[in-house]
Every structure is written in structure tokens, then in C-alpha cells.
Amino acid sequence: MSTLVEIDGLTKEYPPARRNHGPVRAVDHVGFTVDAGETLGLVGESGCGKTTVARTILHLTPPTAGRVLLDGTDTVAVLRDGSRKDALRVRRAMQYVFQDPLQALNPRWTAGDAIAEPLRVHSLLPRADWQRRVEELLDRVGMEPAHAARYPHELSGGQRQRVGIARALAVQPRFLICDEPVSSLDVSVRAQILNLLGDLQDEFGLAYLFISHDLASVRSVSHRVAVMYLGRIVEMAPADALFASPLHHYTAALLAAVPVPDPDSPQGTAVLAGEPPSATNPPPGCHFHPRCAAALPVCQTTVPPLAAAGEGRVVACHNPR
Numbered sequence: 344m345s346t347l348v349e350i351d352g353l354t355k356e357y358p359p360a361r362r363n364h365g366p367v368r369a370v371d372h373v374g375f376t377v378d379a380g381e382t383l384g385l386v387g388e389s390g391c392g393k394t395t396v397a398r399t400i401l402h403l404t405p406p407t408a409g410r411v412l413l414d415g416t417d418t419v420a421v422l423r424d425g426s427r428k429d430a431l432r433v434r435r436a437m438q439y440v441f442q443d444p445l446q447a448l449n450p451r452w453t454a455g456d457a458i459a460e461p462l463r464v465h466s467l468l469p470r471a472d473w474q475r476r477v478e479e480l481l482d483r484v485g486m487e488p489a490h491a492a493r494y495p496h497e498l499s500g501g502q503r504q505r506v507g508i509a510r511a512l513a514v515q516p517r518f519l520i521c522d523e524p525v526s527s528l529d530v531s532v533r534a535q536i537l538n539l540l541g542d543l544q545d546e547f548g549l550a551y552l553f554i555s556h557d558l559a560s561v562r563s564v565s566h567r568v569a570v571m572y573l574g575r576i577v578e579m580a581p582a583d584a585l586f587a588s589p590l591h592h593y594t595a596a597l598l599a600a601v602p603v604p605d606p607d608s609p610q611g612t613a614v615l616a617g618e619p620p621s622a623t624n625p626p627p628g629c630h631f632h633p634r635c636a637a638a639l640p641v642c643q644t645t646v647p648p649l650a651a652a653g654e655g656r657v658v659a660c661h662n663p664r
């Protein structure tokens with residue numbers, strides 16, 4: 344597989360939340376690649392910066408620093424300074440599937456209107472062909488032509504998410520960022536949407552950045568997984584290896600905190616010890632050191648670099664497991 348997206352040094356700072364504090368570095372020198380046809384999972388506790396990574400990649404909020412290369416083209420420069428035509432070309436290639444489709448869809452637009460909107464913005468088809476294309480896309484996401492006339496409140500949560508996916512597909516993207524795409528859905532519907540995303544990946548060779556709290560979903564769809572803690576990637580590995588033998592102590596704690604789906608085993612098992620992380624005033628050195636049982640003195644002062652750990656793995660830890 345060839346590299347489709349390359350993120351390098353991606354950083355996003357927000358103005359200080361309080362006086363006497365520095366800027367909030369929600370994303371701190373994040374880097375990874377995603378191949379065509381690959382799913383990279385992105386996990387981490389609430390507030391660690393996952394959505395900010397997604398939004399800065401798509402330039403919905405401009406990054407403070409860093410590069411986002413799509414097929415080698417620096418999209419940050421194109422979306423900041425490029426022509427409208429070049430910007431639209433980038434926007435077409437990289438699409439967003441939101442967590443809550445009810446919020447992402449305009450309540451006054453039918454499903455058909457929502458799916459046709461990108462066709463209009465990107466001038467992809469003559470207006471006379473929109474309806475046919477909308478019906479084709481609805482079919483592709485497992486819905487009926489009649490659903491085109493429905494408003495968001497007349498659809499189930501799963502159907503709304505299918506509309507969100509159809510709308511993203513309308514422009515024939517190559518990279519989809521799915522930010523908690525199944526978190527608002529029932530467990531049974533979750534599996535259907537995950538299967539749909541898998542089918543679409545096989546059919547169109549789509550690359551995904553799949554962001555989720557739900558480690559079971561991440562494990563089932565991801566080829567590789569990146570783990571974030573307070574704005575930084577602390578570990579990245581092929582999914583099987585990461586879940587079987589995490590190298591970073593935060594990854595291990597995150598996996599141990601997952602409730603076990605077995606009624607006979609103790610629920611909720613381990614809980615992440617120590618203070619929950621705050622991006623407003625992160626600890627120096629390894630951000631995880633106040634919660635880490637394996638911390639060494641160096642962990643309090645020196646940021647561990649993300650280093651190769653064999654078999655396609657990287658980890659940022661002075662004393663890995």
C-alpha cells in the first residue's frame with residue numbers, strides 16, 4: 344500500500360484558558376501516515392485532542408504548526424493560501440463523518456438536500472443528475488430512494504449516520520475522518536455502520552482515520568492504532584500487537600480500564616489512577632508521569648521521544664513495558 348496522507352509536526356494551540364497560564368496545546372507535534380485503503384484508529388481519554396487532530400487536518404480550524412500532506416501536496420498551504428479551485432480539490436479528497444449526525448444535518452433539509460449539497464458546492468454534476476446520484480448514494484449506504492424526502496427527525500440514528508456517510512461519499516473522497524461515528528448509536532446499529540464502513544473501504548480503497556472511545560470498535564476496524572495522551576501520540580502499532588501487548592504504560596492502563604464483555608468477570612476492572620489529565624497545565628516531561636507506576640526520575644523532566652520499537656511499532660516511553 345502507498346502512503347496517502349502524511350501528518351508531520353501537527354500542533355494546535357488555543358489561547359490560555361486562564362490568566363497566568365500558557366496557551367492550551369491541544370495537539371502537540373502529532374505525526375502519522377495513513378495508506379490508501381488503511382484504517383488508522385485514534386484513541387485516548389476525553390479531552391486528549393482527538394477531535395482537534397481531525398479538525399486541524401481538515402483545516403476546519405487552522406493548525407498552529409505542522410504539515411498535512413495528501414499525495415505529497417501540502418494541504419495546509421493550499422487551504423490557507425491556495426486558489427478556490429485547488430482548495431475545493433483538497434476538500435473533496437478529505438471528508439468528515441461526524442459523531443452526532445443529528446447535529447451535523449440541517450433540520451430543515453431533507454436527506455436528499457443534504458446529500459446533494461456537496462454536488463452543488465463542488466459543481467460535480469448538472470442539476471438534472473442530482474436526484475439520480477442521490478438515489479445511487481442512498482442505495483450504496485443501504486437506504487431506499489424514498490428516504491431522500493425524509494427530514495433528519497424522520498430518520499433513526501443509524502439512518503442519519505448513513506446519510507452523513509452518503510453525503511461524505513458524494514464527492515468521491517479518498518480519506519474519511521470518522522470522529523466517534525458510532526458512539527451515539529445502539530450496539531446493534533453500531534455493528535451495521537462499522538460493516539458499511541468496511542464495505543465502502545473495500546469498494547473504493549478509502550483510507551480512514553477512525554476516532555473512538557470504544558476500544559472494541561477500534562479494534563474491529565483498525566489496521567493500526569495510535570494512542571494519544573494530552574495532545575501527544577504516545578504509542579502507535581498494528582492493532583493486534585497493540586491490544587495483545589501494549590508497550591506504553593498509558594496504553595496498558597487504557598486497555599485495562601475497559602469493561603470486559605463477559606457477565607461472569609468483574610466489570611470495569613482497573614481504573615486509571617491519579618488525577619485526570621488537564622491540557623491547561625500539563626505536567627512536564629512525560630505527561631503521564633504523575634499516574635505512572637513505572638516512572639523514573641527522568642520521566643519528570645524529559646519528554647520521551649517517539650522511538651521505533653520493532654514490528655512497525657513506535658512508543659514514547661523512557662521505561663517501556
Ligand SMILES: Nc1ncnc2c1ncn2[C@@H]1O[C@H](COP(=O)(O)OP(=O)(O)OP(=O)(O)O)[C@@H](O)[C@H]1O
Nearest residue numbers: 357367369388389390391392393394395396622623
Ligand atoms: N475551540 C477551542 N478553544 C479552546 N480550547 C479548545 C477548543 N477546542 C478544544 N479545546 C481544548 O482542546 C483539548 C482537546 O479537545 P478535543 O475536543 O480535541 O478532545 P477529544 O479527544 O476529541 O475529546 P472527546 O473524547 O471528549 O471528544 C481540550 O482540552 C479542549 O478543552
Ligand code: SF4
Nearest residue numbers: 629632635642660661
Ligand atoms: S516515560 Fe516514564 S512516566 Fe511516561 S509512561 Fe514511560 S515510564 Fe511512565
Ligand SMILES: [Mg+2]
Nearest residue numbers: 393394395522
Ligand atoms: Mg472529540
